Amino acid sequence: MLPKLVTAVPGPRSLELAERLGEYESHNVTYTASDWPIFWERASGTNVWDADGNRYLDLTSAFGVAGLGHGAVSLTEVMRDQSEKLIHAMGDVHPTELKVEVCRLLSELSYERWGLGRGKTVLSNSGSEAVETALKTALIATGRPGVICFENGYHGLGYGALLGSGFDKFRVPFDSQLAEVRVELGYPCDEVDLARLRVDLDGLDAAHFGALLVEPIQGRGGKVVPAGGFLQVLRDWCDEHGVVLIFDEIYSGFNRTGRLFACEWDGVYPDLICLGKALSGGYPISACVGRSEVMDKWPVSTGEALHTSTYLGNPVGCAMAVAALGIHRESSLAADVLKQGEELMAMLSDVDSPLVYEVRGRGLMIGMELRHVDSSPAGDVAGRVLSRMLAEGVIMLADGRDGNILAFTPPFYFKLGEMAYVVDCLRKVLLDEVGGGVTAS
Numbered sequence: 001m002l003p004k005l006v007t008a009v010p011g012p013r014s015l016e017l018a019e020r021l022g023e024y025e026s027h028n029v030t031y032t033a034s035d036w037p038i039f040w041e042r043a044s045g046t047n048v049w050d051a052d053g054n055r056y057l058d059l060t061s062a063f064g065v066a067g068l069g070h071g072a073v074s075l076t077e078v079m080r081d082q083s084e085k086l087i088h089a090m091g092d093v094h095p096t097e098l099k100v101e102v103c104r105l106l107s108e109l110s111y112e113r114w115g116l117g118r119g120k121t122v123l124s125n126s127g128s129e130a131v132e133t134a135l136k137t138a139l140i141a142t143g144r145p146g147v148i149c150f151e152n153g154y155h156g157l158g159y160g161a162l163l164g165s166g167f168d169k170f171r172v173p174f175d176s177q178l179a180e181v182r183v184e185l186g187y188p189c190d191e192v193d194l195a196r197l198r199v200d201l202d203g204l205d206a207a208h209f210g211a212l213l214v215e216p217i218q219g220r221g222g223k224v225v226p227a228g229g230f231l232q233v234l235r236d237w238c239d240e241h242g243v244v245l246i247f248d249e250i251y252s253g254f255n256r257t258g259r260l261f262a263c264e265w266d267g268v269y270p271d272l273i274c275l276g277k278a279l280s281g282g283y284p285i286s287a288c289v290g291r292s293e294v295m296d297k298w299p300v301s302t303g304e305a306l307h308t309s310t311y312l313g314n315p316v317g318c319a320m321a322v323a324a325l326g327i328h329r330e331s332s333l334a335a336d337v338l339k340q341g342e343e344l345m346a347m348l349s350d351v352d353s354p355l356v357y358e359v360r361g362r363g364l365m366i367g368m369e370l371r372h373v374d375s376s377p378a379g380d381v382a383g384r385v386l387s388r389m390l391a392e393g394v395i396m397l398a399d400g401r402d403g404n405i406l407a408f409t410p411p412f413y414f415k416l417g418e419m420a421y422v423v424d425c426l427r428k429v430l431l432d433e434v435g436g437g438v439t440a441s
């Protein structure tokens, strides 16, 4: 179903709620401007309805969570059933059978499927926490504090995760509280970058570093697909120097790129993998899964877990994760995403505008980079495009350090007609931006 607007966007109810939120929520959380935000009321499949009754197409899967669609029946049913039985237990003290099942499934779908034996899991609530679990694991396994990370890498905003952040704007304000243990390398886009990376890696004092943290495809960094062979270079270097290789697949995992995990494109596997977002399709649950030889470096619990949290292994989240994993393992899903991604990529590549510098990505993790004619990043244009698209009934976000990469990460069951609508709107909005168009309607 294509969007049908009832009122101007944002409508009067959203505007009123934004004003009220501003009175009670801390600054610097929700961005409020005259054309932003809308307040969500309900969602189904690819559609979202706001508090004013407007319907939108969601091109974000709500931060990459709703790959299986908003309110997927199989997930909402288990959520309802589980919430009637037990909504909270004692994750690391008296847990549930569901926690056992999530950990088992994660092992089966990752390390066992990759032929690397059993995988062991620590569950948590947010992506950032899964990354922090991985960084702690690497320190425990190696005794070395150093963390190697990548320019424009995004791993969440908790202090541990910030260590790996390649976004200065998020990390620098807190640098004085972050230990000086990080080194940031360039994320290679081509052979030349990759050759430089090899040199940079060889120049490091490897004995200082316990962890190398990387996204197999950068998400918030701008949907950047790295140079071929990159992951293998990292795998070889980590093997040679005894460094724990961590793949952050919080965004790229669970079929988003047309493979169950993005690293499967290269057939290169990490020591630890961080997962979240689509793991449950809508409940805050995340996981750090690792090769058992690495995870078993954690001491056996003698009654006080070294690393846990109140909501670890929450039964509702686990029930949803079990259901979601059951769908994600279906062999046809990855192929469907791949096909949809190819169709969307072809349509976007067909958009003829001097502002479009590049369309790139894998599966349904696509970015359209906008630049001005002088080649400078067109974050200003992207910002206006987001607002205009919202007014056309399309929810979008922009990525990259300069916010100039339009992101296309819709739910997997996006229809061809919906794609055509989005691309048509985008074409008109971009035409207006270069001054030659008519107002999109």
Ligand SMILES: Cc1ncc(COP(=O)(O)O)c(C=O)c1O
Binding pocket: 063, 126, 127, 128, 129, 131, 154, 155, 156, 157, 215, 219, 220, 248, 249, 250, 251, 252, 276, 277
């Ligand atoms: C690759 C990656 N890692 C980690 C995170 C952080 O996840 P969360 O926001 O759930 O802490 C994100 C969030 O966008 C992400 O894209």
